[in-house]
Amino acid sequence: MPVLVFAESTDGVCKKAAFEAVTYGAKLASKLGTNCLALTIASPENATELGKYGAHEVHDVSLGWKHLDTSIYSKIIAEATEKLGADTLVLSHSSTGRSLAGRLAIRLKAGLVSGANALPENGDDGLQVRKSVYSGKALGDYKIIAPIRIISVMGNAFSPVVTGDAVEVTSLEISTEDSKIQIQSVSKVEGSVPLPEADLVVSGGRGLKGPENWGLIEDLAKALGAATACSRPVADSGWRPHHEHVGQTGVAIRPNLYIAIGISGAIQHLGGVNNSKTIVVINKDPEAPFFKAADYGVVADLFEVVPKLTEAVRAFKAQ
């Protein structure tokens, strides 16, 4: 039975999260000796591209609107799973995927593992899936024992890999009601990179001493094309908005590069960032606990070293 991937889209376009999920689905399908199918909702303009990441077929259910309505989306995905005869469903572990996965587990009476960060082991008695638990402080293996399996794939855990060609999109007929949800407004945040999707993040802590020094973080972020983030004390003292607070009780992120400047690395902060691929820590205290979780460390006064790093990045980019 095929693996079906729900390829999410924003504003009518499939983005990185969708390509990652299809890449994961294709690898899982080849492990199970079956095909990977992709499902899109509301006809994203680049749906054919999903073929490049390993989808053998792309099915689309058209819809008269573009906003997420979890009731209707879960009805569509559940019916598509049944129509296409899939027994394994893959979603992105994004806010969209996570808002749907639980609904689908109930609808399909399926076993759900949320936030997988590895390909499952295929045993005689079911798929065994690994995910991170305790906000990244531990790993857990779960065995799905229900006949239908649902897995949501952690962002940035599987880089999208192009393996083939675009495929034509087949239209799938599933009847839906009108959405009861009315969108009042969508405000765009222009220019800056949204934190949860950022590949590169520069983050500042109490070591910056005050909001007037935040420019150091912004200059480095700008040179790298990175998003900015902060530790909880910085958000709590109002230097930076709360949505930039990363950590166990703020935003959890897993970028390719996380540069922590003037952050000691309390366990709650590490909980939100220690799944980052590469961590650079700049702190004047050589005993700062963050160095134990870092790949590269610089023991120095941040006010001296950060401008030098920014300069080095600019020189590198200019090459």
Place this chain on the structure above:
Amino acid sequence: MKLLVCINKTPDTTARISFTSDGTKFDSSGVQFIMNPYDEWYALVRAVELKEQLGGTVTAVHVGSADSDTIIRKALAIGADDAIRINKAPTDAFDIAHQISVIARDQEYDMILLGKESIDYNSAEVGPMLAELLELPFVGFANKVESNGQQAIVSRDIEGGVETAIIPLPVVVSAAKGTAEQRIPNMRGIMMAKSKPLKVVEPLEVAQTVLPVQFELPSGRTTCRMIDPDNMEQLVELLHTEAKVI
């Protein structure tokens, strides 16, 4: 307005995470348990604020054994009017959602609030599962929740912006940062909590669909490579050639 808040029990945010020697269970010895911060700071406080604004009641519901009563009393001290404890150490989100759905189906709440996820298993599964069991709309990861008594007005971050949606009640909403500010219970609240009703109900039988097999601690990073502060060019070079992230 009739509000229901689902509260979960989690290890304290500073707790050292360890597992039993065979790796099959969380080792709770010496660990302090707290109310899941997302449930407490955002869902519960916002529910109490909505009650203060629009009138009505806030009920806290929890699936757990008698040792959870401390966190339930805290929820009552923060401002819930009454509480229901479903008497069972839950197996997983699938279990919790089914248990709470029995309570919710029977009581017809206008809004069911819970934290965006619990800080132990980080699954964010209970909200959407509960909504599906009750056939209600679900909006996840809200940063702002308002209501006029007929509708919920909910804002959440979407890729590159903020979406504000109007949803007819009843609705299930999961709350993230921004929804409310943490409230420390005052002495009056703590005293009043002692006399507020806490009903204990027996659980439903729920078959598991997923079994935990084993837990382990991550192997951690190989030692941190220290870079000379006067040689930031080397750091950039390493990030490019060794880490391959820029």
